[in-house]
Amino acid sequence: MAAPVLFHHPSSLEHDPGPHPEQPARIVAIERALEDRGWLGFDVRSSPPAARAQLEAVHPARLINGIQELCAxxxxxIDADTVVSPGSWEAALxxxxxxxxxxxxxxxxPGAVDAPRLAVSVHRPPGHHAEIRRSMGFCLFNNVAVAARHARDAHGVRRVLILDWDVHHGNGTQDVFWEDDxxxxxxxxxxxLYPGxxxxxxxxxxxxxxxxVNLPVPPGAGDDVFCSLVEHVVVPLARSYDPGLILISAGFDAHRDDPLADGQVSDAGYGTMxxxxxxxxxxxxxxxxxxxEGGYDLGALARxxxxxLEALAAEGPVSAPALGxxxxxxxxxxxxxxLLGA
Known part of the structure; x- marks a missing residue:
């Protein structure tokens, strides 16, 4: 089995929204933590820019052109929360x-015996708030939606499961796939909580x-709630849906240390999910x-x-966690x- 792959790019550091929770230091914190752990055995690669056709499979030309022109x-x-700089265009691509x-x-x-079973994109700006026709909530393009559409259009994947555990609702991803089975x-x-x-x-x-499948939780929800929802709701739905690919919109702002929400998820909770x-x-x-996606306490984000990634990349067979x-x-x-016959 091939080593898992991690994609990053220095342009993530050039997206400068000014004094803002979604800052370049987020990428620095993650990469330092992973480097200290030998990148957990990941094959670290530089990412390509998205092709115009990949973006237009989700967003209209007017939105894409508007972001490019504003950066230039x-x-x-763009709104009170979403700011771009000259370097934001390259970072978003x-x-x-x-x-x-x-x-x-x-x-x-398909079918390659040495294909990796895990890959990760460590970039900013995040994407899950970006709706089809609107950038918002720190997000310019909806990266995970672009990836899911690419999986289906370019590779013929019939069904994709997106699990979004960011503490804020992925309204943009919902918008993109609202009428799509x-x-x-x-x-x-x-x-x-934002965006309501x-x-x-x-x-x-x-x-x-x-x-x-929206699974809203109250303020103060921690490991017992988040982990149970993944294991006892998302996992059975995955079995019923039988996707060809799982994508995680991985936000870390439900962490107990995050300043923008009231979640109480621990480091270990993310590992369990x-x-x-x-x-x-x-x-x-x-x-x-x-x-x-998100995560605005640098230590909590990195951990x-x-x-x-440590849990996803574990060697050998993995057993489901025993959770009530x-x-x-x-x-x-x-x-x-x-709804789904699970």
């Missing part, structure tokens, strides 16, 4: 391109009805891709990412079992 003009504010490179690495050569979007997020979307009864529409994902991916014999079913997980399991 010296930068400025590589952030989306790194996510697509994850897909190409995992499934570009080719992507099962599962979001665990604090509610109430992601109600449990928001389940998609048309052909996508039932394939948006990742172990659940690794176990079901092994069971289904499919690869896992990780795309960085959370390290714990996640939290009452909230039981409630959501009943709701979504009816």
């Amino acid at each position: 003009a010296g930068g400025g504010a 590589h952030s989306a391109g790194g996510a697509c490179a994850v897909v190409d690495t995992l499934i570009g050569m 080719g992507v099962l979007f599962c979001s665990i997020h604090q509610s109430p 979307t992601g109600a449990a009864d928001d389940v998609g529409a048309g052909p996508g009805h039932g394939y948006t 990742a172990t659940s994902v690794r176990a079901v991916a092994d069971e289904l014999r499919i690869p896992v891709g990780v795309v960085l 959370g990412m390290t714990a996640t 079913v939290h009452p909230l997980a039981e409630r959501y399991r009943e709701r979504h079992a009816a």
Whole structure:
């Protein structure tokens, strides 16, 4: 089995929104932590920029051109939370391109005996708040959505599961796949909290009805809630849905140390969630891709990412964690079992 692959690019450090939680130091913190651990055995590579066609598979030309032109003009504010600088255009291209490179690495050569089963994109800006026609919430392009669409369009993957455990709802990813049964979007997020979307009864529409799975949790939710939701809701849905690829929108702002929310997830909690994902991916014999989202305490971010990648990259067979079913997980399991037949 080939070594897992990590994509990064120095342009992530050139996206400068000024005094802002989503800062270049986030990438520095992650990379220092991984370097101290020998990169956990990952094959570290430079990411390519996203191709125009990859971006236009999700976003209209008007949005893409507008970001490019604003960056070329010296930068400025898209909204109160989302600011670009001259270097943001290149950073955004590589952030989306790194996510697509994850897909190409995992499934570009179907059946290859030495294909890696794990790849990660460590880039900024993040992406899961970017809607089809609107950049927002620190996000310019929706990197994980671009990657999922690329997996289907370029590689023929029929079904992709996206697990978003960022503490903020992935409203952009929901927007992209709202009427699409080719992507099962599962979001665990604090509610109430920005952006105010992601109600449990928001389940998609048309052909996508039932394939948006929102799992809002109250402020103060910690390992017992998050880990149970992954193991007892997302994992059974994955078995029922039978995807060809799992992508994790990996935000680390549900951590107990994060300043922008009220989550109480620990370093170990991220490792446990990742172990659940690794176990079901092994069971289904499919690869896992990780795309960085939020996380604004530098220490918690670096430790959370390290714990996640360490669990996903563990050698040998992996057993699912032994976890009790939290009452909230039981409630959501009943709701979504009816929708997807899990």
